[in-house]
Amino acid sequence: MSLRSRSIHFARTALAKELQLSSTPASSVQRAWQQSLVQNNRNTSMASSFSVDFSSFRSFSTKPEDAAAEEEPKDASTETAEEASAENSETDKVAELEQQVKDLKDNLLRSLAEQENTRRIAKRDVEQARSFAISSFAKSLLETSDNLSRALDAVPEELRHDHDHHPVLATLYEGITMTDDGLTKAFSKNGLEKFGAPGEKFDPNRHEALFEYPDPNGEAGNIGQVMKKGFMLNSRVLRPAEVGVIKAP
Numbered sequence: 001m002s003l004r005s006r007s008i009h010f011a012r013t014a015l016a017k018e019l020q021l022s023s024t025p026a027s028s029v030q031r032a033w034q035q036s037l038v039q040n041n042r043n044t045s046m047a048s049s050f051s052v053d054f055s056s057f058r059s060f061s062t063k064p065e066d067a068a069a070e071e072e073p074k075d076a077s078t079e080t081a082e083e084a085s086a087e088n089s090e091t092d093k094v095a096e097l098e099q100q101v102k103d104l105k106d107n108l109l110r111s112l113a114e115q116e117n118t119r120r121i122a123k124r125d126v127e128q129a130r131s132f133a134i135s136s137f138a139k140s141l142l143e144t145s146d147n148l149s150r151a152l153d154a155v156p157e158e159l160r161h162d163h164d165h166h167p168v169l170a171t172l173y174e175g176i177t178m179t180d181d182g183l184t185k186a187f188s189k190n191g192l193e194k195f196g197a198p199g200e201k202f203d204p205n206r207h208e209a210l211f212e213y214p215d216p217n218g219e220a221g222n223i224g225q226v227m228k229k230g231f232m233l234n235s236r237v238l239r240p241a242e243v244g245v246i247k248a249p
Contacts, residue, residue, distance in 0.1 A: 006054070014020060036128045044130065062121065064170075065105070067148065083228050090125070105212060117195070132233060132234065133231060134190055134192075134233075135238065136237060138187070138190070138231070138233060139238065139239070140194050141187075142231055142239060143240075144183065145183055145184070145187070145194075145229070146228060146229070148176060148179060148183065149151040149179040149180065149229065151176050152173065152176055152177060154178065155169065155172075155173045158175045159173075161173075182241065187231070191233055191234040192231055192232070192233050193231065193232050193236065194227050194229045194230070194231055195229070195230045195232055195241060196223070196225060196226050196228075196241025196243060197222065197223070198222075198224060198225065199218075199222055200222065200223045201221065201222055202222065202223055202243070202245050203222055205237065206230060206232075206237055206240055206241065207223065207240055207241050207242075207243050207245075208240040208241065208242050208243070209243060209244070209245045210242050210243065210244055211244050211245075212246070212247040213225075213244060213245075213246065214246070214247055214248075214249045215246045216249065218246040219246065220246055220247055220248040220249075221245065221246065222245070222246050223241075223242035223244070223245060223246075224239055224243075224244050224245065224246040225243060226241060226242075226243050226244075227242040227243065227244065228242040229241055230242075
């Protein structure tokens with residue numbers, strides 16, 4: 001049954017129900033008939049407006065077999081090219097990672113070497129600072145040692161131990177000698193030692209030649225006279241010895 005026939009049937013049924021009601025006036029029946037006709041027209045127009053042409057729609061299948069059938073087969077050469085590209089990409093990535101590992105290892109070895117050098121230099125600096133911390137203090141005492149040596153040399157040898165005729169001078173000489181020995185022991189205890197004596201081979205790294213003179217009793221190139229003693233602090237020359245060197249006749 002069409003939509004229009006249904007609307008007419010619905011209107012007739014509604015009109016029959018209205019006529020069966022005895023208590024309903026004639027004007028009400030007429031109004032009900034008019035409303036059913038208006039409703040019938042509206043339903044007819046709506047049915048005509050909702051008529052759809054389904055011929056323009058394309059039917060799609062939800063079956064996976066149909067979807068697979070519609071897909072185009074891939075070319076074998078394309079798959080081979082993609083596999084080769086993937087292999088090349090993996091090879092390049094592995095090479096890149098190996099290069100990164102190599103660079104990191106090289107940087108690590110360099111860092112360890114730098115740390116070892118820094119540690120060795122710091123250790124050497126600490127040792128030198130400990131060994132030569134008294135350099136300035138020792139230099140200030142060198143003149144005192146030189147003055148004591150000059151005082152001892154000023155006393156004639158025949159009077160140094162003459163307690164009978166020159167007891168005061170002999171006692172003074174002994175006191176200066178004891179003072180010089182005590183200072184020398186203090187120097188030696190702190191790594192400071194005297195050097196430079198007649199007969200030693202001249203060494204320009206340890207001696208400072210003030211003059212040369214011929215001496216038939218000495219060997220050329222040796223030290224003949226010592227004007228001022230030299231001092232070494234922990235095997236380092238603190239002050240060179242001032243000497244006179246014998247030259248060949």
